């Protein structure tokens with residue numbers, strides 16, 4: 001029995017239509033209110049605030065997902081905690097990637113320990 005999680009936190013594709021454009025490098029556009037913008041560990045890079053703690057490596061160095069730059073709650077129910085080998089993820093991978101016969105975690109726990117989506 002598959003349960004639909006309304007937040008869409010297990011797969012980035014769910015929110016594709018409402019997803020804002022990724023941030024950028026250099027100066028933050030003047031037209032953006034400051035509450036919409038967050039800085040990466042590298043002050044030359046910035047992202048939109050809603051890209052923090054979304055499981056996706058938007059800053060390129062994971063500083064939008066990891067302390068000390070960003071305090072995020074632990075992986076949500078739709079995520080598996082491991083050290084991903086996929087650049088896109090930082091501390092967790094979507095459980096939809098578990099048991100798909102492809103390695104996503106450095107210790108292969110997505111294939112051997114994760115119970116699946």
Ligand SMILES: [Ca+2]
Pocket residue numbers: 051052053054055056057058059064065
């Ligand atoms: Ca992110």
